[in-house]
Amino acid sequence: xxxxxxxxxxxxxxxxxxxxxxxxTAAIMGWESEVFFTFWGLLALKxxxxxxxxxxxxxxxxxxxxxxxxxxxxPSWREVLEQxxxxxxxxxxxxxxxxxxxxxxxxxxxxxxxxxxxxxxxxDSAKDSDISLFIS
Amino acid sequence: MKVDLVVDARYKSCPGPLLALAEAVAxxxxxxxxxxxxxxxxxxxxxxxxxxxxxxRVLKVEKINEVYQIYVEV
Numbered sequence: 001x002x003x004x005x006x007x008x009x010x011x012x013x014x015x016x017x018x019x020x021x022x023x024x025t026a027a028i029m030g031w032e033s034e035v036f037f038t039f040w041g042l043l044a045l046k047x048x049x050x051x052x053x054x055x056x057x058x059x060x061x062x063x064x065x066x067x068x069x070x071x072x073x074x075p076s077w078r079e080v081l082e083q084x085x086x087x088x089x090x091x092x093x094x095x096x097x098x099x100x101x102x103x104x105x106x107x108x109x110x111x112x113x114x115x116x117x118x119x120x121x122x123x124d125s126a127k128d129s130d131i132s133l134f135i136s
Numbered sequence: 137m138k139v140d141l142v143v144d145a146r147y148k149s150c151p152g153p154l155l156a157l158a159e160a161v162a163x164x165x166x167x168x169x170x171x172x173x174x175x176x177x178x179x180x181x182x183x184x185x186x187x188x189x190x191x192x193r194v195l196k197v198e199k200i201n202e203v204y205q206i207y208v209e210v
Contacts, residue, residue, distance in 0.1 A: 001189075021151045028158045029189040073149055083155050086162070 003032040005126035008041035009136040013051040013065060014058060016044055016077040019135045024084030033084065034129075036122045038095035041135075042102065044077075045094055045109050051077065085112050093117045093125075137195065137207060140168040146175045146203060153179040154186055157208065161192065164210045169195065172206040180204055 004026045008019045019035065026033040037045050044051065054062045068074040084090035091114045099105070099116060106116060117125075126132055143160045145153035153174040160170055172183065180197045183206050187194045195207040 025151050025154060025186075028154060029186050031189075068149070073147060073152070075148075075152055075155060080151065080155070083159065 001030050001032060002026075002130040003128065004034070004131040004133070005122075005129040006033075006035045006132070007122075007134045008035055008037050008044070009039040009134070010055065011040045011043040011049070011051060012053055012055045013069075013077065014054040014061075015041075015135050016051055017065075017069075017074065017080070019133075020077045020080040020084065022133070023090055024080045024087075027084045027087040027090040030089070032089055034091040034093065034125060036093045036095065036117070036126075038098050042094055042098040042104060045092070045113055046104065047108060047110055049110075081112065091115075093122055095119075095122075138169060139171045139207070140164070141170045143170055143172045145179070146173050148174070149176050150178050150182065152176070154182055157183065157206075158186075161208070161210050166210055168210045170208045170210065172204075172208060174204045174206060175202060180206055183208065 006019050006023055023033045023035045043049060054065055069076050092112055094109055094113050094116045096116050096118045141160055143156050145156040153172060153176055157172050184194050193209040195209055198205045
């Protein structure tokens, strides 16, 4: 089966949703799928985090996107992530450097984070991927 | 065609229909037939791609009053 590796460096709604849509769809299709959350992306893995904003360049679309999610036309990014996790093929990694940079501890992270890793570990895991994406 | 389960994913955009179908498939047994209702124009092709990837079968796709009826054998 193919493999996809995605790096997410933003905690904004318009970055999380497409990243998790691809990651979870891949896992549902039987692919191996992994997502590495780094820099501001790591904020999305903190317990209780709810994305309320889109990127500043696209503020004009914020209400539309939020309405699509709240009405159920689009699933919330967390629902998408949780369904991906249920397949057992979606791995979520938190960036170790960002953890210390932002003062985030392991216990601050949601339970579906598989591991806290550094760049070399993620690269080693991602090196045989068929698709690799950086979402920022 | 005998349908064991109907999954209503009308008005949901991608990846909603596939997520709803995958959830239903996980609770079904091999040989059962699920009818997925979807209005997302990307759904028929998406479901076919998924099915060929995970060895399920799309038996038939019909469009009735702007609603796709996608029959999937688990």
